[in-house]
Amino acid sequence: MTLEQIITFVAVYRLGSYSKAAESLYLPQPTVSHRVKQLERELGKPLLIRGKGGILLSEEGNAFLPYALNVLNSVERGREAVERLKQGLNGKLSIGCNNSFAASVMPSILESFIHAYPDIAIQVHCYSTQDQIKLMKNKQFQLGITRYATNDPWLTFRLLYATPVHAIVSARHPFAKRGSIRIQDLLKERLIVYQNDTLYRKTLDLTFNSLNLQYDIQYETNNLQLIKQMVHCNRGIFLSCPLFMQGELASGDIVALTIERNPFPQSQVFLMYNEEEMNSLDYLFFRHFESCMNALQAHVKDERPPLKQHAE
Template sequence: MNLDQISTFLAVYQLGSYMKAAEYLYLPQPTVSNRIKQLEAELGQPLFIRDKRGVTLTEEGRTFLPYAQKMTSSYEEGKEAVSRLKQGLQGKLTIGCNNSFAGSALPVVMEAFIERYPDVDIQILSYSSKDQIRRMKEREFQVGITRYAVNDPQLSFRQVHSEEVKLIVSPRHPFAKTAKIPIGDIRNQKLILYQPDTLYRKMIDVSLSRHNLQYDLKYETNNMHLIKNMVIRNLGVFFSGPLFLRDELLRGDVVAVDIVDNPFPESNVFLMYRSTELNSLDHLFMAHFQTYMERLRHTPLA
């Protein structure tokens, strides 16, 4: 059974005549007859009754008809999907991304994407998660990468990564030689935190306050590059998921220390998107991103 036989069967059924089907398909009539005979032989039953008025379906033909229609429909859907993919190999991709991910894992993800799709032009807009959500709702872009999900009917979120928050320290810090530290030991540490209006800072404050933990806030900044360099120079310590300092951890520039009685929720990465407005290139990137994040998950970072 092949697609030529199926399409010929449907043409004969729709036109009610072998001759009309042959004209429609630009085929000799014997070819049409032969295809139907081959299909009937494979099914083991006649599909048409031929008389002076034309052809009609047998009971077996009526039973087979919806399956034949489904097969050709699936074929057309497959062609359309391939066409969309081909269109996605060129064009402009615009992505929103939170600052911490843009300065850590995004470059290696994009390197693999660019290598595979070199003709795609890429624009990356880096904002805080709050700004990114607002700008997506204003339709500046259709796909974003964020650390947080919100309950908003205009937006969809797909979690692609999750990991424990750890204390990031310099290799020269006393904790660097310790497998785990009690959360209470942070009281005397010089903490580096994001600014109070960020979702990350609110998460830290709420988590520590639930444990009645006061901390020594030494530095505030929203610049991830600065935070990394301050930790490397042993000027302070920082709470983070290891993914956001993957290169520094792999090089040994910083150390991730486990926290006993860890009060923090998991550090996540989400794909954020407007599901009704995605184009083929958006779909292409989202599939690539999810696959590559799965690979990164198996890369030992700490």
């Protein structure tokens, strides 16, 4: 069974005539008849019969028709997808993103995307998850990058990255050589946290409250760069995903400690979108972003450093 046979069968049915189908497909009529006969031979039943009003569907032809139309529709959607890709090689792309991701991971992803598609202009709107959702519903952009998912039936949240929360400390901190830290020891230190109105802070509070524990705040801010500087200066411990500290961790300025019996929800990265509203540029970045995050996730799974034991 070939696509040409299906196209020819549908053309004969729609036009009600072999000759009209041949004219429409720019083929000799014997070729049209041969294709239909080949299809009927493969299916083992006649699909078209001659009636007083022209060519009609047999019972088997009527059963086969919806599947033939689905094949043609799928091919047409595939052609449209390819055309969208061609059109997506230039234009303006708008993306939503949270501040912590924009300040740490996003630059390298954008750099690789721009290298592949240099004629695409990019706008990055940095907002909280709730604000991104509002702007997406107002059609400001159709792709958003967020650390949290919500129960919004209008949006799809695609999880692309997940890793445990770590205790981020200065390389000069007494805990830096340990490799891991207990909650009891963590609570003896002062923490650096995001501000009270953030989802990060709500998650932190819920976790400690569930354990009936309290923590001591040293600094409170919504600026990731300031948090990194405070950690580097050994002003406190920050509970975070190492993903957002890649450069500082690589330089050795700070250290990520695993948390023993970790009670915190995993740190996650979602791509949120409404597929019905997405255009060709959105799809282009979607695939690129997914590929980048899959590579980062695979790197995390491959890294299994031995934990250093510490004295009681």
